[in-house]
Amino acid sequence: MHAASALDSDSQRLDNQRTTSISPLLSPALLRQEHPIDAAVAKTVAQGRADTVDILDGRDDRLIVVVGPCSVHDPVAALDYARRLAEHAEGLRERLHVVMRVYFEKPRTTLGWKGLINDPDLDGGFAVNKGLRIARRLLLDISALGLPVGCEFLDPITPQFIADTVTWGSIGARTAASQVHRQLCSALSMPVGIKNSTEGDVQVAVDATKAAAAGHVFAGINADGLAALLTTSGNPDCHVILRGGAGGPNHDPASVADALERLRAAGMPERVIVDASHGNSGKDHRRQAVVVEELADRIGAGEPGIVGVMLESFLAAGRQDLTLGRAADLEYGRSITDACLDWPSTARLLDRLADVVGRR
């Protein structure tokens, strides 16, 4: 008894020396009960995933287009964008499989706003339970338009709250090498695109698709939010996203061929999505249009292996700086993270991609 209390006080002195508070997180089951998925949304998600896998595996010759804001900071503007995209995508559905980027978790190079789940009020208040509620509601509302959604998964706890609503997932350039994220991919029920590293290393993404295709046993949480051991069977639908890197772009034919060769050598399916933004645009949103035009020419000419294109796009062009606590000063529909194409340019580029897919 005496020994046990000595241990408790020792561990109190040794533990949580840098954790300033620990507060309750709502459970995934509670959030799912508050914002349940209905039959129409479930159909959009299931059909969207099946269509994505058919394109990845070459049974459907449409092109996947993952398009939308760099990050969601204003759910009203995101839904406004989604309505326009859903209507436009409907007219192109024979040629393009359009998935909207609805990204709530931002991996930062150093510091910065980490996304709507982490800080939904954009004021450093970190109302995470509120962020999760807004995120799930928005994912359901966008999917209810018949528009499938794509999310980056960054925090390994978050998927339990939203993954049932997500058609396509992504692992970013900063986490492609992470065992935690590769294990997570092995559990995810949707196809997942994995980016090359920020340095431009493509092999790390190829290795990640291989690691994620295998089963793993790892610690996570269950639907009640309790710590649990998860045993997974592996995700065969992971694929590489070429996003360029420190050495420059990698959307050119030689880089695409190199990535396909690396996949072949690893025994993985030879297919890539090309991100027109990030290292491939040098973060200049106007360069995204140039990249897409180049890709369109090549896809139209029958270049193999490119199964999809990613674009960062919002209502207004470019980006703006956020001052924490001053969200009311932000301009409607303009990104607060990476610079985006505006809606009219995006619609034109979608038409261009649909046109070449129709002709190839």
Ligand SMILES: O=C[C@H](O)[C@H](O)COP(=O)(O)O
């Ligand atoms: O796509 C988003 C950003 O490129 C990524 O989150 C890194 O952003 P940062 O370099 O501004 O932190």
Ligand SMILES: C=C(OP(=O)(O)O)C(=O)O
């Ligand atoms: C963070 C992103 O990209 P990357 O990981 O390529 O920097 C993104 O697509 O939002």
